[in-house]
Amino acid sequence: MSAPSSPSAQVSGPAVAALHYAVALPEPHTHLLQVTLTIAQPSATQTLMLPVWIPGSYLVREFARHVQGMTARQSGRACPVTTLDKHRWQVSCRAGVPLEVHYVVYAHDASVRAAWLDAERCFFNPAAVCVQAEGHAHLPHVLALTEAPAGWELATALPAQEVDARGLGCYAAPDYDTLADSPVELGRFWSGSFTAHGIPHRLVISQPPPSFDADRLLADTRRICEAEMRFWHGGTPPDADAQPSPGMAPFDHYLFLLHTVQDGYGGLEHGTSTALIASRKTLPRPGVRPGDDYTTLLGLISHEYFHAWNVKRLRPADLLPYDYTQESYTSLLWFFEGITSYYDDLLLLRAGCIDAATYLRQLDRAIEQVRATPGRHVQSVADASRDAWIKYYRPDEHTPNATVSYYTKGALVALCLDLTLREEGHASLDDVMRLLWQRCCPQGHTQKGLTEADVADALETVGGRSFARELRQWVHGTAELPVEKLLSLHGVRILRSAASLPRQWGLRCQESPAGIQIQTVLRGGVAEAAGLAPGDEWLGVELPDPLPGSHGAWRVATLADVEALLPPPGPSGLREVTALVARDRRLLRLPLGLPATTVQQWKLGFSRPPGNRAHKHWPWA
The missing domain is CATH 1.10.390.10 (Neutral Protease Domain 2)
Known part of the structure; x- marks a missing residue:
């Protein structure tokens, strides 16, 4: 493992390719990326396309809605650009003469799927920024980012062609699929590295808290990577300076891009990298025993790294090849996810x-x-x-x-x-x-x-x-x-206990200073039978008369208030109350029957010590 470091310059040849994308961010505070695509050998009527979705996230995202001002020039002359549909353009030009296409992308999507740019950070998936030249997707591509604000560095899993000490320069991709599958991070980020079975891995964290236990995070991430390599290929952990183990991974390097935020969670897998978002509170702190938040972060790292095998290479036949123009259906996401x-x-x-x-x-x-x-x-x-x-x-x-x-x-x-x-x-x-x-x-x-x-x-x-x-x-x-x-x-034994009040009644609610807001009424519950609906504001509970010492209507502001008014779930003398709710500024009285039986929740525990195998295939040994 290494301390935080900047990428070293790499040079493997000149930045020459059939397609060359130059991405600039002259005014980051405007959230606008300036993109110039040069096509060495265009068709006479060159069609351009921006994907409508990104593999790993199965929703039509319409990335082209953020594209503006597309123009084209050839030999110094303007070429007409025609919009064909929601994600395609056609340029009228001469065949075989280098064509330069310029456009702007609005980048203000903070997710792992699209593009973000502000005065502190830039992140983008080329699938959301780099248009594909029809008929050229199989040819070599170059992505060039040569200028950035002072102090910014660049990280991507794409092989470097010509880059400086900050990582700025040119990166190569053998085809459009590889380019689209390689997210880019720019900014003042923390960076650390380690080797797993001799294969270099890098972890980049943007906007981390002032202090976190970097050594622990790197060590645990390395353990995860080595465990997953052994899962797929066998083998034992090597020494830190060991040479790469043949066949231990389908890649020769890997990059984790983690963006930390106040609240957020998610990830998107790529062939040799992953883009992650997690709350800053999930990072381990020096001298503090990590809890469930840290386990959540490690689970996210483990999940997306496992995808380097299961879905990026072991792929559903329905998604071969990727069709970026429309939905690609498969019934196997239960397997891959x-x-x-x-x-x-x-x-x-x-x-x-x-x-x-x-x-x-x-x-x-x-x-x-x-x-x-x-x-x-x-x-x-x-x-x-x-x-x-x-x-x-x-x-x-x-x-x-x-x-x-x-x-x-x-x-x-x-x-x-x-x-x-x-x-x-x-x-x-x-x-x-x-x-x-x-x-x-x-x-x-x-x-x-x-x-x-x-x-x-x-x-x-x-x-x-x-x-x-x-x-x-x-x-x-x-x-x-x-x-x-x-x-x-x-x-493994299952211990049963009474579920929470909302679960007993078939409700999902949100509490706020304004009161109890009903979000979902679950099918088959007493709340549905009473006529409660999503969007209702639960204001009070009216107890039946006579109920000694407690009859009348009671204002409630929290679920704890409701629970305090009622007997425990299950058979009791009280069969029904009246829920007082507000709906569209109307006050309603809804008879709410109490559950006749207790809805139970499970808690798992071991019936024998984890180290005591039941047989040789016990999964938790």
Whole structure:
């Protein structure tokens, strides 16, 4: 590992390519990126296209809405530019004569998906900034950023051609897909590095807090990377100065770009890098024992790094090749995101970053999230995968009733598959994943796209029997998963207790100084039966008369106020109260029946010590 450092200059040849993008930021406070594309050998009518989505985030984003003022020149003369549709332009020019296209991109999207520019920082995905020249996507591309404010550095996973000590200069990509898959960070950032199995890794953190435990973060990130390399390829951790281990990763370098904010969370995977957003409070602090916030950050790092194998190279056949012009549907996001979600925390345990009790807490949260989602009875994870374009990234108040997360339930499907394989004595899901890697990516690169038939065949090969019934019921069906049974077979017990008041009534609420705002009314709960609706403001509770010493209406401002007025959940003498709510400035009295039975929440615990294996395939050894 190394202390924070600036990138060293690299020179591997002149910045010559069929397509050359020069990106400038002369006035960062305007949030405008100036882009000049030079096409060495344009067509007579050259079509340009900006992707409408970015791989890994399955929603049409319409990046072209931020493009303005496109002009073109050839041999000093202006060329007409015609807008064809929402994301394409056509330039009338002479074939074979270098064409220069200039345009401006408004960059004020703080997510990991698009572009951001202000006086302190610049970040962008080339998919949101660099137009593709039709017919030229397979040719070499160069991205040039040669000027930036004083003190700013540049970080990207693209190979450097000619760069200075700050990283400013020219970067090469063999084709447009590689360019689009390589985010760029500029600014005054913290930087540290380490090697994992001899392969260099760099961690860049923009706008971190004044003090954090950099050594711990680098050490834990290294442990994660090495655990995931061993997962896919086997091997043991080398010495820090060891030479790269052949075949231990499908890349020869890797870059983590972490932007820290007050509140936020997310990540987007790329082939040799990842872009992350996390709260500053998730970073470890010197001398302070890390808690769940830090575990959340490590889980995000683990998740996106795992994607370097599972989705970036082991790719769904439906997404080969990427079609940037429209939605690309697949029913396998439960596999690519769900299985990745299963392993992100499990590999933290294997890497020694968390203990078994912490792992069970993380697993418990996932189980409870699914159990609290009525939509699991409506939508399968296969359908959720295909519907991602219109549902997952556009949640509303009805989402929990109509959909299920292919991330979270997909992780539980992976858990059930893993525990079933282990219980039957036929290795584990680890072996299935490695077999699929060997079959689809034999040289570390995508050779064939993955289909569900491939998954089924690998399960049968490893498990010694068909898993068609499990895939039909767990992936394409909506029945409950056998989580409780399988966990109990592997030494995990489930403790039950009364769920929170909102869960008892089938509500999701938000508290504020103004009072209780109802966000979601869950399907099948007493709140739905009473007629409560999203957007209602819960003002008070009216108790029945006679109820000794307590009858009348009571003002409530918090859920604790409501809970204090009522008996514990379950059978009692009190069967109904009246909810006083405001809706569209109208006051309503809604009879609210109390739950006849107690809604329970789960808490997982070990029925035998984590170090005591039930058998050789116990997953938490």
